[in-house]
Amino acid sequence: MKRTVSLILSIMMLLWCLPIASAESDMYKRVTARFTGQLEQGVTIKVLENATAIELGYADELIAAFNAAYADKGIRAELMDIDQYSDLATDGPYGYGPDVWYQANDILMKYATKQHLLPLPVYGLESWELIPENAWNAYKMTMYDEDFYCGIPLNVQSGMMFYIESMLPDNWETEWDINQNGTPDFFETYTALYALSADIQQNGGKTKYGYLDDLVDVYFCVGYMLSGGAYVFGDNNTDPADIGLNKGDAAKGANMLRQWADLMNNTEVLDGAFASAAYGYLADGTMLCTVTTPDVRAMFIRAMVNTGKWTKEEAEADLKMINVPRLPVSLDLTADNWQDTITQMDTLTMQTKMMGGINGYGISAYTKCPNASLAFIQFAASYEQIIARNKALGISPARSDAAETIGATDPNVALIFSNLDTGYIDVMPAINEVAQIWTPGQSFLIDLCTDAFRAERGEEELYADLEDIQKGLDRMVQQILDAIFTLS
Amino acid sequence: MAQARLKETQAKENIFFYRLMQALAKIWKAPWQVKASVLVMGLGQICYGQIIKGLIYLACLAGLIWYFVTTGAADFIGFFTLGTQQEDLWLGIPGDNSMNMLILGIFAIVIGLFGILLWITNMKDCLFTAEEVKAGRKPRSFRETLRHMADDKFHVTALTLPMVGVTIFSVLPIVFMILIAFTNLGGDVVYPKLADWSFDAWSKLLNVDKLSGTFGKILSWNVLWAISTTLINFLGGLGLALLLNKPNVKGKKIWRAFPILAYAIPGFISMLGFKFMFSQSGPINSMLTSAGHDAIFFLTNDASAKWWARGIGLFVNAWIAIPSLMLMMTGYLGNINTDMYEAAELDGASKFQQFRKITLPFVIFSTTPVLIGQFVGNFNNFGIFFFMRSGVISNYGDYFLASDTDLLINWLYNLSVDNNYYSVGAAISLIIFMITSTVSLAVYVRSNAYKQEDTYQ
Numbered sequence: 001m002k003r004t005v006s007l008i009l010s011i012m013m014l015l016w017c018l019p020i021a022s023a024e025s026d027m028y029k030r031v032t033a034r035f036t037g038q039l040e041q042g043v044t045i046k047v048l049e050n051a052t053a054i055e056l057g058y059a060d061e062l063i064a065a066f067n068a069a070y071a072d073k074g075i076r077a078e079l080m081d082i083d084q085y086s087d088l089a090t091d092g093p094y095g096y097g098p099d100v101w102y103q104a105n106d107i108l109m110k111y112a113t114k115q116h117l118l119p120l121p122v123y124g125l126e127s128w129e130l131i132p133e134n135a136w137n138a139y140k141m142t143m144y145d146e147d148f149y150c151g152i153p154l155n156v157q158s159g160m161m162f163y164i165e166s167m168l169p170d171n172w173e174t175e176w177d178i179n180q181n182g183t184p185d186f187f188e189t190y191t192a193l194y195a196l197s198a199d200i201q202q203n204g205g206k207t208k209y210g211y212l213d214d215l216v217d218v219y220f221c222v223g224y225m226l227s228g229g230a231y232v233f234g235d236n237n238t239d240p241a242d243i244g245l246n247k248g249d250a251a252k253g254a255n256m257l258r259q260w261a262d263l264m265n266n267t268e269v270l271d272g273a274f275a276s277a278a279y280g281y282l283a284d285g286t287m288l289c290t291v292t293t294p295d296v297r298a299m300f301i302r303a304m305v306n307t308g309k310w311t312k313e314e315a316e317a318d319l320k321m322i323n324v325p326r327l328p329v330s331l332d333l334t335a336d337n338w339q340d341t342i343t344q345m346d347t348l349t350m351q352t353k354m355m356g357g358i359n360g361y362g363i364s365a366y367t368k369c370p371n372a373s374l375a376f377i378q379f380a381a382s383y384e385q386i387i388a389r390n391k392a393l394g395i396s397p398a399r400s401d402a403a404e405t406i407g408a409t410d411p412n413v414a415l416i417f418s419n420l421d422t423g424y425i426d427v428m429p430a431i432n433e434v435a436q437i438w439t440p441g442q443s444f445l446i447d448l449c450t451d452a453f454r455a456e457r458g459e460e461e462l463y464a465d466l467e468d469i470q471k472g473l474d475r476m477v478q479q480i481l482d483a484i485f486t487l488s
Numbered sequence: 489m490a491q492a493r494l495k496e497t498q499a500k501e502n503i504f505f506y507r508l509m510q511a512l513a514k515i516w517k518a519p520w521q522v523k524a525s526v527l528v529m530g531l532g533q534i535c536y537g538q539i540i541k542g543l544i545y546l547a548c549l550a551g552l553i554w555y556f557v558t559t560g561a562a563d564f565i566g567f568f569t570l571g572t573q574q575e576d577l578w579l580g581i582p583g584d585n586s587m588n589m590l591i592l593g594i595f596a597i598v599i600g601l602f603g604i605l606l607w608i609t610n611m612k613d614c615l616f617t618a619e620e621v622k623a624g625r626k627p628r629s630f631r632e633t634l635r636h637m638a639d640d641k642f643h644v645t646a647l648t649l650p651m652v653g654v655t656i657f658s659v660l661p662i663v664f665m666i667l668i669a670f671t672n673l674g675g676d677v678v679y680p681k682l683a684d685w686s687f688d689a690w691s692k693l694l695n696v697d698k699l700s701g702t703f704g705k706i707l708s709w710n711v712l713w714a715i716s717t718t719l720i721n722f723l724g725g726l727g728l729a730l731l732l733n734k735p736n737v738k739g740k741k742i743w744r745a746f747p748i749l750a751y752a753i754p755g756f757i758s759m760l761g762f763k764f765m766f767s768q769s770g771p772i773n774s775m776l777t778s779a780g781h782d783a784i785f786f787l788t789n790d791a792s793a794k795w796w797a798r799g800i801g802l803f804v805n806a807w808i809a810i811p812s813l814m815l816m817m818t819g820y821l822g823n824i825n826t827d828m829y830e831a832a833e834l835d836g837a838s839k840f841q842q843f844r845k846i847t848l849p850f851v852i853f854s855t856t857p858v859l860i861g862q863f864v865g866n867f868n869n870f871g872i873f874f875f876m877r878s879g880v881i882s883n884y885g886d887y888f889l890a891s892d893t894d895l896l897i898n899w900l901y902n903l904s905v906d907n908n909y910y911s912v913g914a915a916i917s918l919i920i921f922m923i924t925s926t927v928s929l930a931v932y933v934r935s936n937a938y939k940q941e942d943t944y945q
Contacts, residue, residue, distance in 0.1 A: 031578045089908075093585060093679055115577040115680060143578070267768040267783040272879070277769060365577040436907070439889075443881040446789040457782055459792065479881065482698055483889055483907065 024123055027144050032121040034370045043369040045077040045376050048098035050359070054079065056298050058392035065388075066379050075372040088116040092366040099367040100376050104357040105138035105151065109430035112141055112150035117362040118370060119148035120377075127152060127381050127399055134420050135398045138358035138427045151360040152381050155295065155395035156416050158356035158425045159220045160321045161187060162300055163289035164282060167206050169196070178342050183322075185342045186210070187289070189349050190256070190325045195338040198263055200288070212264060212287035214274040215257050215449045218441035219355050220291055225473075226353040226426050227327050228253035232437065237429035240484050245441070246473035251466045252331035254448060254473060258463060259333045261449035270449050272442070279303035291324055294416070295359075297394030321394070323415050327352045356425035358398060433484045440479035444472055515611065518618050525614040529607055532614035536621065540630040545610050552603045560596045567593020568685075570671065575680040586673065586683035594663055598655065662921075669918050674910035689911035698888040699912070702899070705887065709798075710895045714867040717805050721866075722859060724806055725813025726851060730843075732814070733821050744818075751811035759875035762804045763787065766876075789880045794892045801872045801893060809862070820854045821847070856935040863931075864924045870897045896920050 049059040059079055067076045080098050088111045091097040101108065101117075111117050122128050122136070131153050139151035168184060169176065176185045176196065186196040197210025215221060222232075222245070229248020233239050244250075261269065268274050278290050283303040297319065304315035326349035328336055341348045361377045363370060379385065386402035389395050396416040397403045407413040419425045428434060451463040463469045515522060525532025530545025556564075566589035575583025617627045628636065637645045672686040693699050728747060732740050750758070764770050766786035773783040785793040786800060824847065832842050852859075873893045880891040889907060890899045896916060904913025932938050 034580065089678060093588075114678065119578060148578075267773065267785070267788075269768075270785075270788050271768040273764075273767055273769060439879055439881050442879060443789050446880075450785060450788065450790045453782070453785075486692075486696060486698060486888070 025146060027146050031119050031148065035121045035374055036371060038371055039073055039075055039375060040369040040372050041074040043075050043372050045075065045099045045369060045372050046080050047077050047376065048080045048101045050102055052295055052393060056392055058389060061388065062380055062385060066376055069379060077376050088364055089114060092116055092364055095366065097364055097366060099364055099369060099373045101362050101364065102359065104157065104359050104428065105430055106357060106428040106434045108151045108360065108362040109139065109141065110432050110435055112362065113432045116365050117150045118365050119150055120152065120363065122149045125378060130399045130401055134427065135358050138430055139360060141430060151362040152377055153358045153360040153398035154381055155359050155397050156356060156420055157293045157295065157359055158416060158419065159223065159291045159324055159354045160294050160412065161289055161291050161324050162282060162319065162321050165318050165320050167285060167288055169205055178339055187322055188325055189341040189345065191328050191333055191336050191341040192338040193325055194263065194333040207285045207288045209264065209287040211289050212281065213269060213290050214272065215261055215269045216272060216442050216445040217275065218438050218445065221257055221445055223352055223354040224253035224256050225250040226355065227350065228331050233429050233431065238431060240431060240433035243477045243480055246470065246477045249331055250473050251470040254469050255466060256331060256333050257445065258448055258451060261452035267453065270446055283307050294321060295393050295395045297321060321412055324352050324354060326350060351424050353424050353426055355428060357428045436480050436483040440476050440483065444476035448472060514615060518615060522614045522618050525610055529610045536617050536627045538617065538627055538630065541633060548606055555599060560599060563592040563596035567596065570684055571682040574682050577680055583680060584682060585679055587679060590667060591664060594660055598660065665914050666918055668910055668914035671911050674908050674912065678908055689915040692912060693915050698886060701886055702888040702890055706890060706894055706896055706899050710867060713895060714863055716802060717866040718859060718863045720802060720806050721809040721813055721862060724810040726817050728810060728814040729817035729821055733818065747811035747814055750807055755808050755871060756875055758808055759804060759871060762800065763876045766800055787877050789882065797877055797893045801876060805869065805872050816858065817851060820851055824850050853936050857932065860928045860932055864928055867924050868897045868920065869895060870901065873898050
């Protein structure tokens, strides 16, 4: 099995990398001219890492390892405070801000499109041929009629389902594995998960809820709409005038969120604060499963250990991360018999699309030490460091060799790569305007899911049918368009 | 009345032109030393033997010339162009930064105005010396000049430095903000792109329905909020102070310590605490659901949350502000002459009449400037709804990048910081400035605290 996974992964990597041209045009040489290869002497590279990496100690380990490796080369690195000068557009021109910045591709590209991040000499990097084209594209932008890459992809982010194996219902093997494939049926289709959640909430179980999640987080919830044929921006996520979040069967997709809100009957899921409470809720048995990104795996482990019921090793073994279940083709969680969705999986269900991101490193255009910064990025993106980052944070690497190593023991890594390749991970657009989708999107989701509580309070339901939901989606899209174009 | 004012203005203008003509005539008739000082600052003083003073003027002139030759003149021109060459950060092609050019341009104008002021003082000084000499007196020595500045002109000497500070740290940023409102900075036009002078922001604010509609809704809530919070905080502080001032209250120090604790805790900690308490997973909703009641949408983005959230905002603001007002009121109440209460009691006044006729007028007289400050502070109270309800855009009522609890200052933040619409944000801040300054001045000049400044009440 492991060998097969490794083989598939290797072939996939090879196929991904083939189409990428590595022509170095005159313009490419001009824009990357400051990367001479000569390390600036006596400089300290300021690195802005992400909060989880800092909290769990990996960021310090990385800096220490880099400083040890480059001690004799006259450069060193140091961490910046997470909130310190993180706006390159305003701080950068005055000499503040990081030299090297780790972030999701949408954030980095927001700055890159305004030239606040440098295009990198990617063709000469070791990781160029080891990282798939889809991941590189998350950092691609066109300027002077040519494509440039303003970041090095490190890890793939997308929603994954987390659960604790020992919390599974005792009868899952007899009652919830009708296809006898060793995987609980409720983790195979959302229809089955909905049925299990309803059963747990009505009849009780090891946990209070089956599936419980923040239903107002656009990043995770937009997957329901994307699976229904919606898209973020048209023309391969590059045309902000064409917003497709209300297109296709987006209303049906959004209606599934309302169905979940109806079932969960818990107003906590209408609040973004749920995300930080989710670690404890999974560990203390409030819920059986939830969806979040792989890089917070360590937070679940910590929450489990904090309950005193698990040691770290036990928690590592007991916590499982799997692909999100398949959605019903009908885009209705209650339309089909859940058993049918398992026995006729190919015809009644489809693979769920999720929004995803490619986290990586970029270099500030205002850095005084581009070569030292590039050296740091190369170090942090090296095979050894990616393996270390995976161990510390549970990330899913973008490098094929690291993915292959980790994939040999963790099939989810292969799965995430496969999802990225087959388009089931819709990578966040790399254009500036993506920043405008979050707030209107969240406002709509809160309004939509609040509807589950309106009727029982004697208030008028605002999203009683698909037509109303479609109007809500249209209004959300209009708000996004207004935010992008009204004042520009 | 209006005609009288018009005449007064015309008279003032006439005096100004008369004085200007008089000054020019004086210079025309003045000795050659004065004319030399007109041409070269300090030269006249040197010719009259006031060497040190003359050299100081000359040094200032040299400094001004050096500044304008090296950078000032370019900065001054840059103020009008806001840049001609766009920077290319990737190709390393240097260019202009419109924002910087605006700041440096304003600075160049201020330095220029300072130079003109210095030039006028130089001429006046030289004219004065010429008249002294004509009258047969010796020109002032440098020591005598210093003595004169420390004595007759002490007010000028003492106020010069604070004025320079106020100009640099208060006036310049305000001027900068005002001018931003007349550019197209923001949106797509941010560094390294070049900005230009434009009335776009005002035109959009007035003509784009979404903006003008949102502006009207937010402004009306903002006015209601500012008046309500000021009243609640004032009455709350006064009520608490009166309560704790009563002679029959035991353990006053302990009771006073509780509100002070609320005051001593940083405001944003209190706000975040209340945000958690009223959140969907917070203790208040938890208690409500445990008691069999439905959870209430206190702060979420639901139409029913509008007045809940506004009410919570008023409550949290009162929680933070009342203790400080209570302390202040306690101080004022201690200053009221108790004889007045005794006299009122002898005259048969009830407790409420004593409060209405003695306590309230005294407190209002003493606190009017503070109340104005409170009103302005509350009008621009950014923190409450930023911490309690950030990231919410109301789905009803066509709010543009705002929620139904946002004040103008929060909307300004959403537009200018979250969405980079700097010029529109600056235009809104200019409107806020006009509203608050007009209301503050109007209330202040009509208050007894201003009209009867020297009166003890």
